């Protein structure tokens with residue numbers, strides 16, 4: 021049964037993947053052809069179309085590198101340099117992941133605290149919510165340099181400024197989901213707890229918090245992805261020494277498209293891993309609690 | 313006896329408790345049962361659990377105010393099993409909610425154990441069984457029953473022992489590790505009854521607890537509830553739409569009528585305290601059911 025379903029899914033997925041790869045290679049030929057002809061083939065004189073294709077797939081700085089080039093570059097930048105060398109992509113991914121996770125946890129705490137305040141006080145609900153929403157309409161690209169400059173002038177550098185930017189993006193989905201989740205308990209459940217004379221704090225831990233978890237976790241997946249993007253953006257203007265954002269920046273500075281693509285793929289992989297991490301925690305906490 | 317006690321009238325309360333301990337509610341004297349079913353209620357020490365004096369509740373609806381309860385005068389003594397019966401909308405739920413401090417009264421007075429409902433609630437006087445089981449889906453059956461005990465700060469081992477015992481009493485031993493959604497509706501309702509009972513409330517409030525159940529399950533639960541009351545003699549206020557249920561369970565039946573919500577008749581049950589389902593075929597039972605039916609019809613006109 022499951023074997024069957026697996027096969028059912030395998031064929032369309034594999035087909036889509038193959039079509040995508042073929043299109044990618046065709047696009048690479050088309051985009052790289054002009055540069056190859058001008059810089060590599062024309063000086064040599066006559067060239068055949070096989071030579072053209074081969075050359076477009078093996079350029080030093082292609083407009084669009086082909087998948088196997090990126091894979092090769094990823095491989096060498098992960099395995100050919102020692103782990104603590106700045107040439108190793110894993111080191112950069114590690115630095116970015118550390119800042120993202122720190123910012124994510126800070127955002128979780130901040131977002132949770134804001135939600136608790138909003139749910140328990142009508143005044144704070146009115147006072148805070150507009151600012152929270154407004155804060156998110158300012159693009160990170162504008163906020164990031166300001167935060168970095170201010171924190172830098174206070175002597176705070178390194179991971180913390182990046183984590184702050186990540187937090188700035190993380191806390192919003194957490195707050196919105198938690199406010200909704202903490203208000204999720206039905207009137208009946210609240211009255212039940214009330215007849216048992218539960219205090220506000222007891223009500224929070226016994227009823228509100230558990231009710232909010234199914235709302236919280238989907239938002240955490242959004243938050244950690246947003247936090248990763250925020251960290252990478254924060255790594256751009258600092259001229260950071262390490263991190264995927266720094267790799268992107270140096271890559272584009274030197275026109276090293278392969279390096280850019282490797283860092284991009286690495287960032288995507290990191291995003292997948294971080295989201296999976298959240299999903300694993302979700303499974304541990306609410307996995308066994310199924311709905312009727 | 314462990315509750316959170318207001319600091320001021322500590323002495324007063326301790327005195328009360330000693331009196332109560334001298335006349336334990338949960339150990340009925342066999343002689344009383346044989347002599348007259350009402351001797352326990354008519355003794356001079358019969359103290360009221362609930363007193364309502366000219367209690368009114370008016371809801372401010374959009375178009376015009378709704379008189380949900382109109383000048384209710386009525387007393388429930390400790391250890392009584394009182395059923396509230398009446399057509400839909402006559403204020404049964406409202407009366408229960410007023411007693412349990414879930415709804416404020418507009419005028420009049422309601423006293424529970426000599427206190428305001430709010431004070432009584434803070435002294436943990438109530439076990440409220442709602443029409444729906446209201447179990448927390450993220451807690452196991454056992455943890456659901458432990459909930460009220462945890463709230464009053466009992467030790468974990470103590471909570472668990474009490475919860476297990478209560479689950480056994482409602483016939484759910486062996487289901488402790490299950491989650492509510494793995495249980496049938498009737499079982500869920502029994503869990504919610506066990507939860508209310510484990511709290512050892514002075515007053516057990518039940519709002520149509522078996523309304524959504526089939527006839528057979530309902531009969532079984534009625535029988536269990538009656539036995540339980542006989543064993544523990546807790547004060548029970550029970551809302552139902554079923555005449556048979558009210559007559560089978562109660563020592564007193566309060567018939568209500570709507571618009572405005574008021575009490576039409578209070579009927580003392582002549583049935584012995586020790587009963588089983590076969591009592592429903594006796595002439596006394598039929599006569600009492602007939603009396604309730606007539607009172608209901610009277611109120612409806």
Ligand SMILES: Nc1ncnc2c1ncn2[C@@H]1O[C@H](COP(=O)(O)OP(=O)(O)OP(=O)(O)O)[C@@H](O)[C@H]1O
Nearest residue numbers: 371372373378380399400401402403404405406407
């Ligand atoms: N929150 C409320 N706001 C306005 N009116 C209400 C509210 N709750 C109840 N009522 C009204 O008060 C009256 C009594 O309601 P209540 O729920 O006590 O009736 P009930 O006897 O329990 O009925 P049922 O047997 O259908 O449960 C009804 O007319 C109802 O419309």
Ligand SMILES: [Mg+2]
Nearest residue numbers: 404405406519
């Ligand atoms: Mg009702």
